[in-house]
Amino acid sequence: MYLSQESSTSQEPETTVAAGSGDRIVDNAILHLDQKLDQLDATVRDFSKDLNEVVIGADGDVGKFLSAIADTMENMDQRLRGIEKAQNFNNVEYQKEYIKEQLEAKIADLERQVESQGAQVADCKKIRESAGPDVAAGREEEFRQLKERLEKEKARADKAEERKAIYEARIEKVVEDRDMLAQHYEAALREIEDSNANWRDQFQESQEARDGIEAVLRETIEREQERRRRLFDEVQDMKGSIRVMARVRPAPSDTPEDELMDFGQPERGEFSEHWGKLNLMTTRKGLTGDVANVKTFDFERIFGQNDTNEVVFDEASDLAQSAVEGKKVCIFAYGQTGSGKSHTMLGDDESPGIIPRAINMIFRTAEDDAMSYRYKIELSVTEIYQDTVYDLLQQPRGGKKVTVRLQQATWETTASQTTALDMLRQASQHRTVAATSANEQSSRSHLVLTIRITREALIDRRVGQTTTGTLNLVDLAGSERAAATGATGKQMREGVAINSDLMNLNLVITALGSGTRVPYDSALTKALKESLTQGSRTLMLVMVSPFKKDQSQTVQTLEKGAEATRAKLASVARANRKTSALPKAATQTSGASSSSSAVAAAGTPTKPSSSQSGSSRTPAHRATPSSTQSSFANRKRMSTTGKTGNSV
Numbered sequence: 001m002y003l004s005q006e007s008s009t010s011q012e013p014e015t016t017v018a019a020g021s022g023d024r025i026v027d028n029a030i031l032h033l034d035q036k037l038d039q040l041d042a043t044v045r046d047f048s049k050d051l052n053e054v055v056i057g058a059d060g061d062v063g064k065f066l067s068a069i070a071d072t073m074e075n076m077d078q079r080l081r082g083i084e085k086a087q088n089f090n091n092v093e094y095q096k097e098y099i100k101e102q103l104e105a106k107i108a109d110l111e112r113q114v115e116s117q118g119a120q121v122a123d124c125k126k127i128r129e130s131a132g133p134d135v136a137a138g139r140e141e142e143f144r145q146l147k148e149r150l151e152k153e154k155a156r157a158d159k160a161e162e163r164k165a166i167y168e169a170r171i172e173k174v175v176e177d178r179d180m181l182a183q184h185y186e187a188a189l190r191e192i193e194d195s196n197a198n199w200r201d202q203f204q205e206s207q208e209a210r211d212g213i214e215a216v217l218r219e220t221i222e223r224e225q226e227r228r229r230r231l232f233d234e235v236q237d238m239k240g241s242i243r244v245m246a247r248v249r250p251a252p253s254d255t256p257e258d259e260l261m262d263f264g265q266p267e268r269g270e271f272s273e274h275w276g277k278l279n280l281m282t283t284r285k286g287l288t289g290d291v292a293n294v295k296t297f298d299f300e301r302i303f304g305q306n307d308t309n310e311v312v313f314d315e316a317s318d319l320a321q322s323a324v325e326g327k328k329v330c331i332f333a334y335g336q337t338g339s340g341k342s343h344t345m346l347g348d349d350e351s352p353g354i355i356p357r358a359i360n361m362i363f364r365t366a367e368d369d370a371m372s373y374r375y376k377i378e379l380s381v382t383e384i385y386q387d388t389v390y391d392l393l394q395q396p397r398g399g400k401k402v403t404v405r406l407q408q409a410t411w412e413t414t415a416s417q418t419t420a421l422d423m424l425r426q427a428s429q430h431r432t433v434a435a436t437s438a439n440e441q442s443s444r445s446h447l448v449l450t451i452r453i454t455r456e457a458l459i460d461r462r463v464g465q466t467t468t469g470t471l472n473l474v475d476l477a478g479s480e481r482a483a484a485t486g487a488t489g490k491q492m493r494e495g496v497a498i499n500s501d502l503m504n505l506n507l508v509i510t511a512l513g514s515g516t517r518v519p520y521d522s523a524l525t526k527a528l529k530e531s532l533t534q535g536s537r538t539l540m541l542v543m544v545s546p547f548k549k550d551q552s553q554t555v556q557t558l559e560k561g562a563e564a565t566r567a568k569l570a571s572v573a574r575a576n577r578k579t580s581a582l583p584k585a586a587t588q589t590s591g592a593s594s595s596s597s598a599v600a601a602a603g604t605p606t607k608p609s610s611s612q613s614g615s616s617r618t619p620a621h622r623a624t625p626s627s628t629q630s631s632f633a634n635r636k637r638m639s640t641t642g643k644t645g646n647s648v
C-alpha cells in the first residue's frame, strides 16, 4: 500500500508549543524526525516492492501505471519536503518563524471569519429593514386573527361546556325519572298482580254463583218447558185429535157474480171465534122451479178468500210443532179438483204453502234448540197413484218411476232447509199431473211428504231421552165426479181410484173418531197409518170451490168435512169419558186438564186461536221460507209436460 496522506500529517509537530520550552521541544522534534526517517525507510522499501508489482501488473494498462507513478512521486516529494522541514526544526529560529507563521495564518483566518460574519449580519439587517413594516403588520393581523379564532374557540368551548352541563343535568333528570318510573312500574305491577288475583277470586266466585243460578234457571226452564209441553198437549187434546177446517178458494176477480157460490155472511161458528159457520145457499130443482135451501156446516175455522197461506199455516203450525215434540201428525187438504189443495199444501214462491213453511219451522226450531237437543231430520217423498206407491226420491229408471212396498221408501237425512226443499222440488217434478176440465194442472196422484224428526235431549235430567215425531203432509188428488168432468178411459180410471182412496180416508177418520176398527184398506191410508191412528193428530183442510158450477161437489166435500167433525167430536167425547173414569188425582195434573174435561163434556168449542196456543210457538213458526224456493204449483205444470209425467 501507498503511504497515506493522513499518516504523514499526523506526524507533524504541534504548532501550539510554547516558545519558552525550546530544548525539550527540539529533543522531541529530533526524536520524532528519527522515527520519521525510520518510517520513511520502511515506506521506500514498500514502495520499491509495490513498484515491482505495478510494473508487472501494468502490462495491459501503461497510462494507469504512469499516472500511479506520477502520484507516488508527488507524494514522495511532499514527504521529502516534510522531512526537510522537520530537519529545519533543529533550528530554533526556524521554529519560532514556523510558530509565528502558524499563528498569523490562524489570526488571518479568524479575521476572515469575523469579516464574513459581519457581512452576513449587515445583510440580515438590510433585509429586515426593507421587509420590516409588512412583516410586523402581517404578524399583527395574523396575531389578531389568531386571537379572534382563539376567542371564538374559547366561546364555543364555553358554550359546549354549558351544553354539556345542561345535558348532564337532563341526563341526571332522565335517570331520576327513569328510576321513579321503574318504581311506579314495579308498584303498578304489584298492584295489577294483586288485583288480578283478587279479580280471579271474584271471577271464580261469580262463576260459581253463575253456575248455581244457571243450574236453578235450567231447572226452572226445564220445569217450565215440561209444563209448557204438558199444557200444549192438553190444549191440543182439547182441540181434539182430529181437527177440521175449511178454506174457500178465491175466484178470479172477473168472474160474473151469478157464477159464484153464496156462502152467506161470515159468522162465528160453534167451534171458533173466527168465521166458523158456513151457510151455503143452494138451489135445487123443485116441481115449481128452483127451490132455495140453506145448508149449514160448522168448522173449527173457515179461511176466507182473502186469507193467505201464512194465515192458514199460523193455525196449522201447532200440529207441526207437535211432531217436533214427538207426536204423529197428519195434515192433508181434501177437496174437489181445482179447489186449491196444492196451493194450500205446496203454494208457490210468492205464497209458500204448509209444506215449505213446516220444513222451515222444523229447521228453525232445531237451530234454536241446538243447545238443548240434537236433531235428526229425515225426509221421504212418495206418490200414490192408482193404489201403487212410487218413491219420488229415487230417480226414475228407464223413464219409469220406482215403485216401492209400503214403509220401504227412501229416507234421506237432511241437514238444512235448503236441502229439504231441493229434494221436495225434485220429487215434485216426477209427480203425475194432467189437465182436467176443472184444473189445467190437476194432481192425478196423492203426494205424501213424510218428515221424521228424532230429537235427543242433551241437557239436564232428560239427557239421552229421545223422541221421534212424524209429520205427514199430504197433497191429495182432487175428488171428481166422472159424470161432471166427462172423463173417460185413463182419466176416468184415475178418477175412480182417487175417489176410492178418498172414501177410504174418510172411513179411517170416522173410525178413528168412533173408536171402531180402522179400515186401512188403501195404499194411501196404509201409508199414512202411523199418523192416522189413535193418539195421533190429524188436520183435515176441506177445500171449497167458489164456483156455482161446483156446487154439488162442494156440498159433498163439505159433508165429508162434517163427517170428520162428527168423528172429532166423538173422539173428544171418548177421551173425555176416559179422563172422567180416571181417579180424580190422576186428572188433576194441571188446571187446564180439568177445564179440558169441562169444555169437552159440555161440548163447548175450544179456542183454537193463536193466542191460546201461543206458548208453543216460536217466531220460526211464522217465518216465511226463502223466496228462492221454487213454485211447487209450477212443478206440477212442469211434470205434466215433462218426460216423467203420466209414466204409469
Ligand SMILES: Nc1ncnc2c1ncn2[C@@H]1O[C@H](COP(=O)(O)OP(=O)(O)OP(=O)(O)O)[C@@H](O)[C@H]1O
Residues within 6 Å of the ligand: 248, 249, 250, 335, 336, 337, 338, 339, 340, 341, 342, 343, 344, 439, 441, 442, 443, 444, 476, 477, 478, 479, 543, 633
Ligand atoms: N187461495 C188461493 N189463492 C189464490 N189462488 C188460488 C188459491 N187456491 C187455489 N188457487 C189457484 O187455483 C188453481 C187451482 O188450484 P190447485 O191446483 O191448488 O187446485 P187442486 O185442488 O190442487 O187441484 P187438483 O186436485 O186438480 O190438483 C191454481 O191456479 C191455484 O193457483
